[in-house]
Each structure stands twice: as structure tokens, then as C-alpha cells.
Amino acid sequence: DAKTTQPNSMESNEEEPVHLPCNHSTISGTDYIHWYRQLPSQGPEYVIHGLTSNVNNRMASLAIAEDRKSSTLILHRATLRDAAVYYCILRLFNNNDMRFGAGTRLTVKP
């Protein structure tokens, strides 16, 4: 299975943009890039996903490198509520096996 590499932790100031990187050099052409986040003491929640093109939604933006070997989750204005562990996950469409790594723990400072 293609693996992802994320920094263990990152810090941000409140109301500043945050760029969370993810490396996936062995990604296959049919792997989608998914991002989930897990707030403290909660189950994970979907953030965004993409295949080749950059994607935007109300929560975040996903920037995907042209060679697809890396991607960046962008939170445009971090809030205290965005403090969570962010997981970058590769998966085939409709594949039931979703592999979570350790993720990036984001700390947001007031």
C-alpha cells in the first residue's frame, strides 16, 4: 500500500493560515488523497479529498503537486477549534480499507 509521511506536530497562531504537508511519493494513479481530522476525545471527521486538481470547500483547501507525490492541506484562518490531529490518507475509490498513520498534531495558539 502507498504510504504517507506527515510531520508529527505543527503550531500555528490563531487567525493565521496553516499549511499541513503530506508526502506520498509512491502514490498510484488511482489513489485519492483524503484528509480527516480528529478533535480531542472525538471520532475523526472528513475534511477534504482530491485526485489531481486542487480542491476547495468550506473547511479547507487541498493543494496537490503536479506529480502528485505531495499535497498540502490549507486552513485559511486557523481557529482554536482547529486544534486536532490531521490525517492524510491515500485510498482507492470504493476501497473499504482506510489506513490511518499517526497524523500531524496541530496546536493553535491564541
Add this chain to the structure above:
Amino acid sequence: NAGVTQTPKFQVLKTGQSMTLQCAQDMNHNSMYWYRQDPGMGLRLIYYSASEGTTDKGEVPNGYNVSRLNKREFSLRLESAAPSQTSVYFCASRRIRDRKETQYFGPGTRLLVL
């Protein structure tokens, strides 16, 4: 909609005891999942059910059994609990729409096996 609900929220067991973790979803999703999360780690898939009447093993199925009772409910059973099964257990269901798939997770069950 309640989304994905799990019971109980907390449970303490002695080694060798059995218990069933309950999960239900009210979103009419076909696929449901059971994960475990150990401290400081990501989630690992135990079992999944792609549709009512089917179940399959995930990454770490040993020591567990599952039942897809109907489309709404998917239970996880520990027949003889071991301390290594101390973990937080998450149930999830999956929506697929327009080639976009999203998993929705429950709040988790915290299990301590002594």
C-alpha cells in the same frame, strides 16, 4: 439525524470477560466499519461490512467477531477480553455520492481490560 451512535461510552472488563459494543447509523449507508485506536496512534480497521449480510476482516481482526444485524446496526463482540484489547473503539459508516466517499464516525467507546 443522530448520525453514528455507539454504546456504551465507557466500559471496564476483567480479562476473560465478554462484551458486545453496539453501533447504529440512521443515514441509510450500506457500508459500516469498526476501528480501534491505541494511545498516540492512528485508527486501525478491525472489521467492515460492505452491505447488509456481509462482513470482512480488516487489518487487526484477531480476538473480535462482528454482526451486521440489519442495515442500521453493526456490533463488535469480544468473546474473551485481553489487556491488549484496551483501546478506544470507533464505529463508522460510509456515504458514496457522485464518486465522493465520506466516512462518518461515532464518538467512540473507551474500553479498559484489567
